Amino acid sequence: MAADMEMFYGLCCFGVIVAVVLVLMWFGFDPPRILGNPDDTELVVPIPEKQMVRVENPFFLELGSRPASVPGGVSIRPSCLEPSVLTCFWGCEVGALQEALLAHQHGATLRSARLFQDALRLRCSYCQTFHVGSEDREELHTQIPADRGVRDFGPPPRGRYPLVAVLTFGDSEDGGSYNIVASVTVVHVPDDKHNIPARILFEYLLTSQGNVHKLMSIFMAADGSEASEPPDPQPGSRPGGQMEGGGGRVDEAVGDCVVCRGAPVNRVLLPCRHACVCDGCMLHFQHCPVCRAFVLESFALTRPGAAAR
Numbered sequence: 001m002a003a004d005m006e007m008f009y010g011l012c013c014f015g016v017i018v019a020v021v022l023v024l025m026w027f028g029f030d031p032p033r034i035l036g037n038p039d040d041t042e043l044v045v046p047i048p049e050k051q052m053v054r055v056e057n058p059f060f061l062e063l064g065s066r067p068a069s070v071p072g073g074v075s076i077r078p079s080c081l082e083p084s085v086l087t088c089f090w091g092c093e094v095g096a097l098q099e100a101l102l103a104h105q106h107g108a109t110l111r112s113a114r115l116f117q118d119a120l121r122l123r124c125s126y127c128q129t130f131h132v133g134s135e136d137r138e139e140l141h142t143q144i145p146a147d148r149g150v151r152d153f154g155p156p157p158r159g160r161y162p163l164v165a166v167l168t169f170g171d172s173e174d175g176g177s178y179n180i181v182a183s184v185t186v187v188h189v190p191d192d193k194h195n196i197p198a199r200i201l202f203e204y205l206l207t208s209q210g211n212v213h214k215l216m217s218i219f220m221a222a223d224g225s226e227a228s229e230p231p232d233p234q235p236g237s238r239p240g241g242q243m244e245g246g247g248g249r250v251d252e253a254v255g256d257c258v259v260c261r262g263a264p265v266n267r268v269l270l271p272c273r274h275a276c277v278c279d280g281c282m283l284h285f286q287h288c289p290v291c292r293a294f295v296l297e298s299f300a301l302t303r304p305g306a307a308a309r
């Protein structure tokens with residue numbers, strides 16, 4: 001009797017084991033994903049592709065060579081493809097700039113570059129205007145007059161940007177063939193309360209359709225050996241330069257894919273903006289091979305002159 005029961009339980013256990021094996025064979029045995037390196041396996045969900053934007057930017061602005069300070073002023077070197085107007089808004093309220101950018105994007109009220117500037121003029125400490133010819137490349141010096149008594153903009157965090165420099169077209173507001181109607185550059189200028197060196201903080205391009213592109217550098221290897229970040233990734237763009245991926249800047253040489261070494265780099269990973277892999281290797285990565293940042297999106301990198309996709 002006891003032997004029969006033992007045999008019955010034995011058969012039951014065997015049946016359960018066979019059933020488990022059959023179930024595993026049917027659905028396939030997959031080790032838990034968390035144990036493996038995510039880069040070793042093919043992506044289950046493809047990384048979304050961002051639409052590329054290509055525009056010709058007629059405006060360029062960089063800081064001049066002279067030392068900069070709020071009481072002593074700052075030198076700026078604009079270079080533009082068309083006759084342009086440079087307006088320097090000293091002590092521009094942070095909220096005023098953000099509201100004007102939003103209004104340009106979402107409303108018809110501030111569509112023209114002139115209205116954009118009027119919105120800033122009312123909420124800055126001092127405003128100075130220069131005319132810039134298409135051949136002009138010399139440095140301009142802008143400064144708050146001493147009788148205004150502005151020596152600094154207070155300790156951080158601050159409610160005002162030291163300087164917002166806006167470039168627009170001189171004669172025709174729409175700029176003829178250009179899609180870009182204004183470039184807005186936010187500049188830090190040192191003073192006694194916040195004494196870090198002068199530099200460009202942000203740069204935006206405004207389009208005639210009411211879009212605002214924030215310019216950001218794309219990091220890539222210049223010599224094709226090792227992808228590395230430039231020591232000072234200062235945003236900016238040459239006049240006539242190509243801007244891609246919704247506001248990137250591409251003007252360095254492009255090297256080989258850091259993974260396979262067999263194909264040229266033609267993918268930019270977002271949000272880290274490293275251009276380091278080819279299309280083929282892109283499929284196998286969920287993390288950037290350079291900085292290990294999680295890849296949320298990517299866009300194709302095409303050189304000027306390459307066939308349009």
Ligand SMILES: [Zn+2]
Pocket residue numbers: 257258259260261262263277278279280281282
């Ligand atoms: Zn590759």
Ligand SMILES: [Zn+2]
Pocket residue numbers: 269272273274288289290291292293
């Ligand atoms: Zn990266």
